[in-house]
Amino acid sequence: MARPDPHSHTDLAQPHQQHLAWKAEVDFAGRTLRATATLRFDRGGSAVDLDGRGLVIESVTSPDGRPLPFELGPTEPILGERLRITLPPGVDTCVIRYRTGPEASALQWLEPAQTGGGTAPFLYSQCQAIHARSVVPLQDTPRLRITYEAELTVPAGLRGLMAAAAVDREVRGDRAVERYRMDEPIPPYLFAFAVGELQARDLGPRSRVWAEPSVVERAAHEFAGVDRMLTSAEALFGPYPWGRFDLLVLPPSFPYGGMENPRLTFLTPTLLTGDRSLVNVVAHELSHSWTGNLVSNATAEDFWLNEGFTVFAERRILEVLEGPEMVALHAAVGRQALDEAVANFRDRPQLTRLRTRLQDVDPDDAFSQVPYEKGYLFLRALEEAAGRGAFDRFLRRYMDTFRFQSITTEELLDLVRAELPGALEAVDAPRWIDGEGVPAGAPVARSGRLERVEELKTQLPPPEARDWSPWEWQVYLNRLPRPSPAEVMTALDDRFHLTEAPNPEVLVAWLTVAIRSGHAPAVRRAETLLGEVGRMKYLKPLYAALIAGPGTRSLAEASAQRYRKRYHVIAAAGVESLLRKGA
Ligand code: BES
Ligand code: ZN
Numbered sequence: 001m002a003r004p005d006p007h008s009h010t011d012l013a014q015p016h017q018q019h020l021a022w023k024a025e026v027d028f029a030g031r032t033l034r035a036t037a038t039l040r041f042d043r044g045g046s047a048v049d050l051d052g053r054g055l056v057i058e059s060v061t062s063p064d065g066r067p068l069p070f071e072l073g074p075t076e077p078i079l080g081e082r083l084r085i086t087l088p089p090g091v092d093t094c095v096i097r098y099r100t101g102p103e104a105s106a107l108q109w110l111e112p113a114q115t116g117g118g119t120a121p122f123l124y125s126q127c128q129a130i131h132a133r134s135v136v137p138l139q140d141t142p143r144l145r146i147t148y149e150a151e152l153t154v155p156a157g158l159r160g161l162m163a164a165a166a167v168d169r170e171v172r173g174d175r176a177v178e179r180y181r182m183d184e185p186i187p188p189y190l191f192a193f194a195v196g197e198l199q200a201r202d203l204g205p206r207s208r209v210w211a212e213p214s215v216v217e218r219a220a221h222e223f224a225g226v227d228r229m230l231t232s233a234e235a236l237f238g239p240y241p242w243g244r245f246d247l248l249v250l251p252p253s254f255p256y257g258g259m260e261n262p263r264l265t266f267l268t269p270t271l272l273t274g275d276r277s278l279v280n281v282v283a284h285e286l287s288h289s290w291t292g293n294l295v296s297n298a299t300a301e302d303f304w305l306n307e308g309f310t311v312f313a314e315r316r317i318l319e320v321l322e323g324p325e326m327v328a329l330h331a332a333v334g335r336q337a338l339d340e341a342v343a344n345f346r347d348r349p350q351l352t353r354l355r356t357r358l359q360d361v362d363p364d365d366a367f368s369q370v371p372y373e374k375g376y377l378f379l380r381a382l383e384e385a386a387g388r389g390a391f392d393r394f395l396r397r398y399m400d401t402f403r404f405q406s407i408t409t410e411e412l413l414d415l416v417r418a419e420l421p422g423a424l425e426a427v428d429a430p431r432w433i434d435g436e437g438v439p440a441g442a443p444v445a446r447s448g449r450l451e452r453v454e455e456l457k458t459q460l461p462p463p464e465a466r467d468w469s470p471w472e473w474q475v476y477l478n479r480l481p482r483p484s485p486a487e488v489m490t491a492l493d494d495r496f497h498l499t500e501a502p503n504p505e506v507l508v509a510w511l512t513v514a515i516r517s518g519h520a521p522a523v524r525r526a527e528t529l530l531g532e533v534g535r536m537k538y539l540k541p542l543y544a545a546l547i548a549g550p551g552t553r554s555l556a557e558a559s560a561q562r563y564r565k566r567y568h569v570i571a572a573a574g575v576e577s578l579l580r581k582g583a
Contacts (some may be wrong), residue, residue, distance in 0.1 A: 005299040006359040008141035009049040011081040013394030015041035015092065016514060017139045022149040025175075026195050028121045031109045033100040037136050038063070042133035051140035053080030054101025060085055061095045068094055071459045072577060078130075078362045093206055096137050103411070106131035108568050115196065116214035120158060122196035122251055124266070124566070126259060129300045129363035132188040142296045142406045147180045147555070148314035154195045161210060161248060163192040163261030184242065185404050187296045194248055203247075205228060206240070210264075211249035218272045225276065225321075229283055231307035233321045237290045238311065238396060244424075245286060255568040260288030260310075261525070268535045269506045277470050277503055282316055287313035290399050294405040300363040304354040305412060308375015313395075315376070328447035331376070331469035335445065336478045338373035342437055345370070347392050348567045349436040354378060355409045364570055365577075378432040380443040382416065383403035385497050396418050409433060440535035445467075450475065470503040476581060477509040478543045482516040483550075489519040499525045508538045515545040515552060524554055530559045535573045543578050 002012040005542050017039055024035035041048060041533050060070040067099040068091075073082035085094050100107065110122040125135060149167075154160040160178040161532070167179035200208045201220035203385050204227030211219040220223070226245065236239055246264045249272070258281045259266040265285040272276040291309035308487070319327045330489050345351045345368065351361075383391040397419055402411070413433070416424055431439045451469075453461075453475045461476060468476075477498075480488075493499055498510040499521045511529070514522030533539065546556035560579055 004218045004341050005141040005143060007079065007300055007363060008139065009051050009079065009104060010139040010141045010142070010144060011049050014048045014405040015043045015046055015087060015146050017146050017459065018042055019152075020136065020138065022136060022148060022150040023153075024150070025153040026123060026155075027125070028109070028155070029103055033102070033104075033107075033135065034469045035098055035136070037096045037098070037138070039138060039497075040089065040093045041529070044087040044091070044092040045085055048202055049139075050083040050085065050137045051080055051130075052083045052137045052413045053105060053131075053134040054103055055081075055083075055134070055137055056099040056101065057083065058097040058099070059095075059136070059383060060097075062088070062091050063093050064096060066159040070152065077328055077406045080133050083179070096454060098137065100135060101191045103569070104134040105569060106134045110196075111252055114253060114566060116212040117197050120197040122194070122212075124194040124196075124250055125192050126255065126266070126570070127191050128189040128407045130189070132191050136188075136191065138188055139190050141299065142189060145185035145187055145296075145404065145406065147181075147183055147185050148191070150179070150193075152180070152193060152195070156177065157197070158195055159198040159210075160195045161198065161264060162387065163190065163264040163266075165243065165263065167321065184262070185192065186262055187406060188295065190201070190260075190262050190293060192259070192264065192266065194250065194266070195237075196251075198248075203227060204230070206243070207245050207247065209247040209249065209386075211269075212251070213251055215269060215272060218274070219247070222272050222274070222276055223247055223279065223282060225279065226282060226286075229286060229317060229321065229407060232317050233283075233286055233289075233313075236316055236320070236392075237287075240289060241294055242289055245289070247282070252532060253566055253568055253571075255534055255536045255571040257535060258285040260285040262293050268533075270535055270538070272535055273503050274515050275503075278505070280314060283321075284314040287317065294404060295399060295402040298408045298440050299358075300366070301356050301358050302407070302409050303356070303363070304375040305370035305407065307372045308354070308379055309398075311355045311372050311376040320476065325430070326444040326452050326469070327446045329469065331445035331480070331557070332450050333471055333474045334369070334373040334376065336475070337369040339379075340440060341373075344368070352436045356432050364573070372575075374432070374438060376427075377438065378427070381427040381432070382420070382423050384443060385423045386420045392421060392515070406467075422583065449482070454479070458488070461493070463495075465496065473501075474509045477506070477513055478512045482513050484513060484517045486518060489514050489517050503537075504533070504538060508541055512541045512545040514548040515542075519548045523549070523555065527555060527559060531563050531566065531568075534567050534571055536574055539567070539571055540574055540578060543575050547578060547582060 019040040021038040021514045024033045062070045069085045069086040106125045106127045115122045152160040156174050156176045162180040164180035164182035170177045198210045199213050200214045202208045202209045207226045209219045242263050244263050249267050287310045292306040299307045315327045342352050390435050453472050501507040511522045511526050545550040560575050
C-alpha cells in the first residue's frame with residue numbers, strides 16, 4: 001500500500017487517473033446532480049480506490065457497458081467513503097453513474113431569495129481542500145492530476161459556468177447543455193462550476209467578469225484594472241499558462257474571499273467597495289495561476305507551498321501596481337493576523353508549523369493565516385538572504401521545474417539547496433519549516449506611512465486620518481487594547497464614522513474592538529452584518545467578539561441560529577465550533 005495523502009484513499013501502487021469525462025444534470029428541485037463520470041486511468045487490470053462522499057452509486061461499467069465489480073466502504077470521518085472498483089485486464093476506463101447526496105459538502109444550493117436578483121436559484125461548488133469527492137468520485141488528492149471534458153445540463157434560463165474552456169451551449173427545450181474542456185492537467189480540488197442568472201462584461205482581451213445582473217456593472221468597475229494586473233504578473237512570473245483569466249462574483253454566502261479556480265476565479269461580492277481597494281484579492285488568485293495551479297501542494301500538509309508563495313507573489317504584483325509603501329501596510333496587517341492565528345492555536349501549536357501533520361485532522365479545521373503569512377515571511381527571509389535578483393531567478397526556476405506537478409516541502413527545499421546554496425542555513429530554515437510560532441528575527445515591514453500609524457499607539461488619529469487607506473486603519477484598529485475605554489470608541493466613531501465604514505476589512509477590524517469594548521452601535525451593526533455576509537474571514541472574528549464581549553454572547557447564539565441556513569456548511573461549522581469552545 002502506498003497512501004501518500006492522509007486525506008485520500010488514493011493508493012499510488014494502483015492505476016492513476018488521467019482523464020475525466022463528466023456529464024451532469026442539475027436538479028434544483030431535488031438539490032442533486034444526476035451524473036456520469038467516465039474515468040480513464042494509466043492502466044487497467046487492477047483494483048483502484050477512489051474517494052467519494054455521500055454519493056449514491058447507481059452503476060459502474062466498462063465503456064462497452066459490461067458491469068464492473070465495485071464496493072462502497074463505510075463512511076469514515078473526514079475522508080468519506082472509499083469506492084473500490086476492479087478494472088479487468090485491458091480495461092483502463094470505468095463509467096460511474098451516480099447522484100450527489102443532499103448534503104454534498106462541495107455544493108451550496110441557494111434559494112432565489114439568497115441571490116441578488118431574488119428570482120432564480122443559484123448553485124456553486126467549492127472543492128478545496130477535500131470536497132471534490134462529494135461531487136465526483138475520483139482519486140481526490142492533488143498528487144494525481146486530471147484533464148477533463150464536461151457537459152453540464154441546466155435550466156435554459158440560467159448559465160452554467162465551469163473553470164475550464166467553453167466549447168459550446170446548446171438549448172434543448174427548457175434545458176441547456178453547456179460544454180467545457182480543461183486540457184491542462186489540474187488537481188481535483190480545482191474542479192469548479194456555478195449555475196445561476198449570470199451575465200458577463202468584458203474587461204480586456206483575456207478577461208471578463210461574470211455576476212448576477214444586479215451587481216455586474218459594479219463588478220466591471222471594480223475589476224477594470226485586471227488586464228494591467230495580468231500583464232504585470234507575466235512580467236514577474238512568465239507567460240500566463242491558462243489562456244483566459246475570467247472572474248465570477250458569487251452571491252454573499254460564498255465562504256472565501258476568492259478561490260483560484262483555473263480560468264475562472266471565484267470571488268466574494270464583499271470586494272465590491274466601489275474604490276478598488278480590495279483588488280489585492282484578485283492579485284492573490286491570479287498569482288495562484290503559477291503558485292498553486294501550475295505548481296501545487298502534494299497534500300494539505302504542504303498547503304503553505306500554495307498560500308505562502310501566493311501571498312509573496314501577490315505582494316510583488318502589488319508593489320508594481322501600488323508601490324512599496326502599500327506593500328508594507330499589507331504585510332503589517334498580515335503580521336497582525338499571523339500573531340492572532342498563532343495565539344488562537346495555543347492548544348494546538350503543531351498547526352503553527354509550515355509543514356504540518358494532518359492525519360485525523362480535517363483541513364478545514366487546520367485552516368488559518370499561518371501558511372499564508374508565516375510562509376510569506378519565510379520566503380521574504382530567503383529573498384533577503386539570497387538577494388532579490390537571485391531570488392527572482394529562483395522563483396522562475398521553481399515554476400519551470402515543477403510545472404504541472406504537485407510537490408512536497410522536501411522537494412522545494414532540495415531545489416533551494418541546489419539553486420541558492422547557503423540560503424537555508426542563513427535563515428535557519430528548520431525553525432521555519434518544522435518549528436512552532438514565528439521565529440525571532442523574522443523580516444519586519446517598514447515604511448513611513450506605517451510608522452506614522454504605529455507611533456500613535458492608542459491616541460486618537462489626527463483629522464488627516466480621513467484620507468488613510470483601509471490598511472492604515474486596520475493597522476491602527478488592530479493595535480487598540482480590547483477592551484478600550486468607551487469614550488475612546490465613541491470619539492473614534494463620532495470623528496471617523498467607523499460603524500458606517502464602506503470597506504468590510506475596516507468595518508470588521510472596528511467592530512471586533514468596539515464590540516469587546518461594549519460600544520452599542522457596533523453591536524447593532526454586527527447583528528445586521530452577520531445576516532448580510534457569509535465570508536468566514538468576517539463571520540469568525542465577529543462571532544468571536546460577540547462571544548467574548550460584555551453581555552453579547554446570547555446575541556451570538558441567536559444570530560448563529562437565525563442565519564445558519566444562509567451560511568455555507570463550512571462557515572456554519574466554523575461558527576458552531578466557536579460557540580462550542582466559547583472563545
Ligand atoms: N485557495 C484559497 C481559498 C481556500 C483555501 C479555499 C483553503 C479552501 C481551502 C484562496 O486562494 C485564498 O487564499 N483566499 C483568500 C484571499 C486572500 C489571502 C487575499 C481568502 O479567501 O481570504
Ligand atoms: Zn490563496
